Amino acid sequence: MPNQARPGTGEQARQHALERLRQAILRGDMAPAQRLVENELAEQFGVTRASVRAALIELESEGLVERIRNRGSRVRVVTVEEAVAITECRMVLEGLCAAKAAVAATDDELAQLTTIGRAMTKAVADGEPVTYSELNQELHARIRQFSGQRTAVELLEKLNAQLVRHRFQLALRPGRPQRSLGEHLAMVETITARDPQAAEAAARAHLTSVIAALRE
Amino acid sequence: MPNQARPGTGEQARQHALERLRQAILRGDMAPAQRLVENELAEQFGVTRASVRAALIELESEGLVERIRNRGSRVRVVTVEEAVAITECRMVLEGLCAAKAAVAATDDELAQLTTIGRAMTKAVADGEPVTYSELNQELHARIRQFSGQRTAVELLEKLNAQLVRHRFQLALRPGRPQRSLGEHLAMVETITARDPQAAEAAARAHLTSVIAALRE
DNA sequence: ACGGACAACATTGTCAACAATATTGTTCTC
DNA sequence: GAGAACAATATTGTTGACAATGTTGTCCGT
The missing domain is CATH 1.20.120.530 (GntR ligand-binding domain-like)
Structure with a gap:
């Protein structure tokens, strides 16, 4: 049971994914430099890949995630x-x-x-x-x-x-x-x-x- | 002829839209508080709506654009x-x-x-x-x-x-x-x-x- | 005329499929 | 056996269609 929030309610998917992912990173559930595959996250959060994608773009400009073109996203490591x-x-x-x-x-x-x-x-x-x-x-x-x-x-x-x-x-x-x-x-x-x-x-x-x- | 850059090249659509839109706002081509309809921008820049969307999300966290859920985006006015x-x-x-x-x-x-x-x-x-x-x-x-x-x-x-x-x-x-x-x-x-x-x-x-x- | 229900429209949010790209593993040649 | 071309795989980038939401205008009753 990967989902902890109801998917059917009015809770917008993108915002849901954004919040879950941000919390996961902040709580340290995601290891530093861990790869963040859009498909996996989408399934884990019960939303579509597009929503995960939007969340990743937002988290990138927050400095929590690092994205490389055609190569994917990872949790940013702060030296x-x-x-x-x-x-x-x-x-x-x-x-x-x-x-x-x-x-x-x-x-x-x-x-x-x-x-x-x-x-x-x-x-x-x-x-x-x-x-x-x-x-x-x-x-x-x-x-x-x-x-x-x-x-x-x-x-x-x-x-x-x-x-x-x-x-x-x-x-x-x-x-x-x-x-x-x-x-x-x-x-x-x-x-x-x-x-x-x-x-x-x-x-x-x-x-x-x-x-x-x-x-x- | 809305396009000024070749659409077929390797230039990624999202980055293209992002740059065009950012420049347009910075150059003042977009009036302050002007509505930014995703469809219009997509056609104007010769990319799909998804790319415009991604660009808007990024510009929002740069503080150049204001977005309201289900209501659209506008150029942010700085008082x-x-x-x-x-x-x-x-x-x-x-x-x-x-x-x-x-x-x-x-x-x-x-x-x-x-x-x-x-x-x-x-x-x-x-x-x-x-x-x-x-x-x-x-x-x-x-x-x-x-x-x-x-x-x-x-x-x-x-x-x-x-x-x-x-x-x-x-x-x-x-x-x-x-x-x-x-x-x-x-x-x-x-x-x-x-x-x-x-x-x-x-x-x-x-x-x-x-x-x-x-x-x- | 005025106000509220309601329908038509415009716009954004979401989805699943397809194309492009990078990585990995394999085979072939030397 | 080492290295390079090449195919196979994994993953991201893109697209068009569909659903949900908010807005606007209209019709009706009073």
């Missing part, structure tokens, strides 16, 4: 070098979002950031790296959201999607949460202080540290 | 507000590229920047806004290229494509070249001085000025 380049872009874009958020966020939204910061501190104290990683994601997402910078948010989400594998690897590294906690708290503090320049600097400092960690 | 948001992203990304270029460029490449800077100065002195605008494009492109930051370059090219209309409008504004010339020269100077921080600051200052001009 460490590329991961660094991507994270450099994240650095400046998250800096922009942090600065914007420091100005644009409501008081209620700032309180949310503080709450997440406290939870992160607790997660580190309790030695729960998985919880910490989730809160990490949550914090970055909120800051993006509060910035109100739709273009930057879209770019960042695309960039982040390409880094799933590296992020996963990074989160499990011992000592990493302890180091990054302070950086995250600095971001929260500067944003809640409504200091855009300091917020940008804090975000960039954090991402700089991530880059250093990526390089091992 | 001034969006143009500002896009340019803010450009600001930080070009800042990154300028900083990288200051470190990574070869001496020969730096000389190219200086040459373009001189040509820009001359274009302003001679009162040739079109030449100046072209050199402007050229300078930014070179800096991106010399940075060696492929991810940032890709993002910037996508962002720039969305701004064609606004850029065109901006270039013809009287007095604008005079104002931006100094900013451009500052970018060249700081990069050739191999000072990444100053280069980033100069790039950001320039784009900040562009944002101010966009807002009128």
Whole structure:
């Protein structure tokens, strides 16, 4: 039973295939560099090849899939070098979002950031790296959201999607949460202080540290 | 005679349609918000609807086209507000590229920047806004290229494509070249001085000025 | 005249079959 | 046995037809 969603409903085939395939790649179900044969995917998802094709084209421009003319598609492998380049872009874009958020966020939204910061501190104290990683994601997402910078948010989400594998690897590294906690708290503090320049600097400092960690 | 390229050659239909359509939008042949009916485009380009469809999906994720389910595609209109948001992203990304270029460029490449800077100065002195605008494009492109930051370059090219209309409008504004010339020269100077921080600051200052001009 | 049901139309979404291309395996020559 | 031409296979690219959906215009009752 390859299908987990009803094929007969109004759910458009292409969108269905797109979502299934994207999730499969993001969850790591597809091995890196694995070949993605249109026919196989079509059967697996219970849609036609045309829909899979459309989904692959879309995923290609999201950077999750690599396509070569007449040769097929594969899950794109992001080298460490590329991961660094991507994270450099994240650095400046998250800096922009942090600065914007420091100005644009409501008081209620700032309180949310503080709450997440406290939870992160607790997660580190309790030695729960998985919880910490989730809160990490949550914090970055909120800051993006509060910035109100739709273009930057879209770019960042695309960039982040390409880094799933590296992020996963990074989160499990011992000592990493302890180091990054302070950086995250600095971001929260500067944003809640409504200091855009300091917020940008804090975000960039954090991402700089991530880059250093990526390089091992 | 709608076709300008031979249909029988090895040129893949989808890529052909993609390129034609992208150029048409970028050249402004398609009015903003114009409806893009798949059948019409297919006939116009001499390819089948499936190829046009694939091209539209790709252009959608490039931000040039807007698609609504079961309702069709249109040329995306970028509001001034969006143009500002896009340019803010450009600001930080070009800042990154300028900083990288200051470190990574070869001496020969730096000389190219200086040459373009001189040509820009001359274009302003001679009162040739079109030449100046072209050199402007050229300078930014070179800096991106010399940075060696492929991810940032890709993002910037996508962002720039969305701004064609606004850029065109901006270039013809009287007095604008005079104002931006100094900013451009500052970018060249700081990069050739191999000072990444100053280069980033100069790039950001320039784009900040562009944002101010966009807002009128 | 006004509003709603309904039918005709236009357009996109999906499908299955066909053509083109690259890869792989085989055979033949030397 | 090694290498090149060649056939066989696998996979993608393309096509035209069909189904589903949204839109527009018309007819009817009030």
